[in-house]
Amino acid sequence: MARFSRLDVYQTIRQVPVVPVFYHADAEVCREVLGACYRAGIRAFEFTNRGDFAHELFSELAKIAARDFPDLVLGAGTLVEAATAALYIQSGANFIVGPSFHESIARTCNRRKVAYMPGCATLTEISTAEEFGVEIVKAFPGDTLGTGFVKAVKGPMPWTSIMVTGGVEPTQASLSSWFGAGVTAVGIGSQLFPKDVLKNRQFDQIETKAREVIAILNELKVIR
Numbered sequence: 072m073a074r075f076s077r078l079d080v081y082q083t084i085r086q087v088p089v090v091p092v093f094y095h096a097d098a099e100v101c102r103e104v105l106g107a108c109y110r111a112g113i114r115a116f117e118f119t120n121r122g123d124f125a126h127e128l129f130s131e132l133a134k135i136a137a138r139d140f141p142d143l144v145l146g147a148g149t150l151v152e153a154a155t156a157a158l159y160i161q162s163g164a165n166f167i168v169g170p171s172f173h174e175s176i177a178r179t180c181n182r183r184k185v186a187y188m189p190g191c192a193t194l195t196e197i198s199t200a201e202e203f204g205v206e207i208v209k210a211f212p213g214d215t216l217g218t219g220f221v222k223a224v225k226g227p228m229p230w231t232s233i234m235v236t237g238g239v240e241p242t243q244a245s246l247s248s249w250f251g252a253g254v255t256a257v258g259i260g261s262q263l264f265p266k267d268v269l270k271n272r273q274f275d276q277i278e279t280k281a282r283e284v285i286a287i288l289n290e291l292k293v294i295r
Contacts, residue, residue, distance in 0.1 A: 090146075092119060094120075104269075105145075
């Protein structure tokens, strides 16, 4: 079960508003990446449900996080049905993320008081998700929606909290643009984890890049 309440999850993401999005079939690579991000100052991490036996990898990571990274909030992403969400919650997921909104997942998460952050691409989808208790929606795909979408949403719905995923780069220009548009947090995937870096197990480079992101967020004064 989740080690953190959903209120703690939301607060953690607001305090350090960057969530790495990652999957790898090698458990050792996953452990090293998790550690590199943690040492850099990241405190929320999304492991995506993309490969066979991904839930078994996640279970091992959840145990490692509880032992070695006690204040790291580990969640599971790319979930599109309630049964799989329940499996990850039972394996220790502190939050659930999906590319789209599903009422059945919202209900499952609410029963267990676990944070749910579904992907939404219209004001209707966002409003529906919020009616089901979603506190932070995921604007996805971010590279298609763009910063203008965030600004447009925040106009009539200033209470909406948005985490954008897809199209976010670990650079001053990109992060400044998204936070300037009004996002609450950003999710970053392959830009933080280049394939050649993972292949060569250069985990120090991942830590360095994550530190650079944290430094930029400090400059933008969005780390609370």
